[in-house]
Amino acid sequence: MSKAFASAGDMAEKAISFTQVGEGLYAFTAEGDPNSGVIIGDESVMVIEAQATPRLARKVVECIRSVTDKPISHLVLTHYHAVRVLGASAYGAPEIIMSDTARAMVVERGQEDWDSEFGRFPRLFQGYEEIPGLTWPTTTFSDTMTVYLGNRKVEIFTPGRAHTAGDAVVWVPDAGVMFTGDIVEYHSACYCGDGHFADWGKTLDAIAAYDPIAIAPGRGDALVGREMVASALANTRDFVESTYRPVQRVAARGGSLKEAWDAVRAECDPKFKDYAIYEHCLPFNVGRAYDEARGIDTPRIWTAERDQQMWEDLQG
Template identity: 60%
Template sequence: MTKGFASTTDMAEKAITFSEIGPDLYAFTAEGDPNSAVIVGEDGCIVFDAQATPAMAGKVIERVRAVTDQPIKYVVLSHYHAVRVLGASAYDAQGIVASQETHRLIEERGQQDWDSEFGRFPRLFQDAESIPGLTWPTLTFEGEMSIYLGKREVRLLQLGAGHTSGDIVAWVPDAEVMFSGDLIEYHSACYCGDAYLRDWPSTLNEIREFNPKAIAPGRGAALTGLDTTREAIAMTRDFVGSLYGAAELAVAKGRPLKDTMAACREVMDPKFSSFAIYEHCLPFNVSRAFDEASGIEDPVIWTAERDREMWAALQGG
């Protein structure tokens, strides 16, 4: 049976949850849709990941205004994907912060990614006409930087590649809370189409070393308590490792992409098929795992045309 392309048939509105995961720290989650988060300090706040359109960012702003009247000083982008960044203009922030590598990736593939993601998941682009153009970071860094909201320090860290080569996390030391972006998912499939699958597990190990008391993941419910945060890190590591391990073995045996897809399903379906956006992600994930196991170090740029061709080859019945 032919499956609907990516998430084009997923038009059901998701229930939003806005929960406090530490003192003046909030996770904006929506049943497996992309998450945002809010860090409130003495003289301002940070929104971590912007949503896909200004209209959808407005839903985050509504929640912010319910808990603080402090200005939104910064929008921090965990990585370059369109569903995370194109809503940034709604916040009227004094700075849009990302890694230097994320800025480079926007230059290299930002428009193609926008076109690709809009075609895959139209529901996430509510009022797409309100997007003024690509989101460009106004403040970039390499390695680590700190933002101070009064006395509250927010450390922005590049801990390693994973979901993309430009991923950053935010760590709030006074509360021991981590904002991970898509490096960690919870009962939601990891999207690995632009991933560095061999590096991702070691980056997760770096996050685990912080022993976060709470995590705002990229997708899925907010995570509170050490047992839950460690479970989510382990679950993400298992997802990434199962994918790459199955693909690597298939490539070593000389199997083509279609057979590699079947081999990955055999390993992954029993554990992860119930996860949000699993069927959407799987062919993109297998394609990237196949490429990386074949020696293609950097992800091939996804375009709307390439998306459709790959989907027809792997999910087309």
């Protein structure tokens, strides 16, 4: 019997944690579900990642209200994926920030991504009827921008291609804390279906150069302390390289997608098979790695139909 499609079989409620990672800095996590971040400034609050629906976003707001009554003035979206952005309307009317490239990807593939992720993550899209439409930024930037929450300085920048071409991270210099989106994961599979394998390691190096003492990753527990940060960076690198290397070898000899799949399973299963969303991610990761290894630089757009076909070809 084939596995349930993507995360369609995962309907169990996840336990939420709201972990302080620095002074006035929090990571909202939920057992491998998409994380959000919170930065409390002198005058207002910045949220990183909106969640998939307004219903889920209200859980983030509830956690924020447990520690501050300051208004939410800014919402940073590290990339365009539906599970990160479609809950934005629950935060009122903050300034919504994306990189220029991330906004362009909403234009190019935002609706297709919404349709795709809706099928992959039915639990995350409970309450989808409230979503008013695609989420659009009110402010974009090319490389870097700075926001002041009163006296608190927040730097937002694009460290390089990794999870997507338009990834942004958020750095709080007074605390040495970074919010990385899905560039970094902790005991969760990296989703690489829209990724850039050859660039990902250099992007991790750019993050490490800031010497963060804590990171709120895209999925998994908050990373507090340099040792835990270094471990997560190394583990993320290992996951990405362990996926891409065997595919490169297969592609170099003209092997098939199914041969690439078998090679990745042999490399990754012993190390990562117990990670959150591992089986979900694997077909899309292998599909993208096979394309990149054959010279396709821009990830092909995933549609609900293409998702099902890739799943059937590899997990079926």
